[in-house]
Amino acid sequence: MNADALLLVLAGAFLHALWNFFAKKASGGIPFIWLYGLVSLACAVPFGVLAWFQTPQTLGVSAWVAIAASAAVHVVYCVVLQKGYQQGDFSVVYPVARGTGPLVAVLGAVLVLGETPGLPGWSGIGAIMVGILLIAGVHRLLRTTEHRLRKGVMWGVLTGVSIAAYTVIDGWAVKTMGVSPLVYYALGLAVRTVLLAPVALRAPHVLRDQWRRHRRYILAVGVLSPLAYTLVLFAMTRAPLSFVAPVRELSMLLGTLFGASLLQEKGLVSRMAGTAFMLLGVVILARA
Template sequence: MNTTAFVLVVTGALLHALWNLCAKKASGGLHFVWLFGVVSLIVSFPFGWVAWSEHSQQLGVQAWLAIIASGIVHGAYSLVLQKGYRESDFSIVYPLARGTGPLFAVLGAIIVLGEAPSLRGWLGILAILTGIFLISGAAQALLIPSPRARAGLLWGAITGLFIASYTVIDGWAIKALGIAPVLYYVLVLALRTVILAPQALRNPDALRTQWSANGRYIIAVGVLSPLAYILVLFALTIAPLSYVAPVRELSMLLGVLFGAKLLRESFSLSRGIGTACMVAGVVLLAGIQ
């Protein structure tokens, strides 16, 4: 992975961790998700308009199929994630979702896009995935027989599958079809917002309450989320998806550090080992040109 792609992905991971920190503090549900999606759409619309004027000729049949598929998957991902949060703990669902996502994405990149990581690439990917597994606490959760923990593992893994699905679709759209990243992202975001709108608008009082209670977090997430994702899309134009997908999961590492320092969450030995594995994996991938 070259230096430019590496910097883009790491910066995106930092922004991703920051907006998730804001989302966790807000502790919102569907209405929170829809509201920050609207903010993201408003913020990114001017850039999308410019991208449309310059790159609309790229939007052939396959491009629209990719946009529609990604929008649907993103909408389903949001709903499944909310289901997981209702059924189990955030500390189980979110890390497992983010951890299994790159695993499925790497497999998808190899099978669908025909990418073939080198030995060093495989070692880096394996180290990062091992770190994700340890940091997420999945090993401890597997030993807990409670229905709530099992539900968290189930919904976390299903969410990870959706994450991998839209990552592979986006990789195909950006790399194979050559769609401008900003144009693609804004169109997918608009479609996702439309998909979630009926359920969100069904309860206007809940929307007003959510905005009143968490307006500052809605704005923060609405701005940071699209910026983080667009950086990743640009990275996909110059680096293999099978390298980008695992490295972007540095957001989990940063999330653990933010949790320990800012939220005073525990930082166990297994999480420390996981952190070391992720750092080693990133070093391996960063040295690949």
């Protein structure tokens, strides 16, 4: 992975952890998702239009299928993530989701896109996966009978599967078909907004209440979420998806810090060990 792609992924990881922390603080439902989606759409459309005029593209049937499929999976992702934040702890849902996602995404990249990471790439991916498992505290999750913890694991896994699905779809669109990341993302946001509108608009008073109580979180998530993901889309055009997907999970490092310092989470020793494995994996991937 070259330096430009690595920097793009690292910046995206930082912003991703930040907006997820804000989403956890709000713990809203579909009205919250739709409102921050409107903010994201307002931010993304000008850049998408500019990219369209700078590099005119003809979007074929395959491109529109990818846009529609990605939008639908993103809707599922947003809903199950918010469910997880409502019913589980941030330090459980977030790492489990981010750990499950790249594992399935790498397999999808190999099977669907035909990518071959090679021995150094697989070694780096393996080190990051071990780090993810340690940070998530899987040994503790498997032993516990705590209802909230098990709920967090369940929603985290479902979120991770949806992450893997849209990552492979988006990699196919921007890498294989050559669709502009900015155009692709703006169109995907528009489709998502349309898909969620019937549910979100059924109760205008709930939308007003969400805006009144969570305005700062709606604005923060609405701005940071598209920025973080657009950086990753650009990284996909410069490096194999099977490298990009695991490296972006460095956002878990910040998630661990947020959990320890702001949410008083435990498991420091295993998470420090996991951090060491993840950093080793990133070094290996950067030199691969």
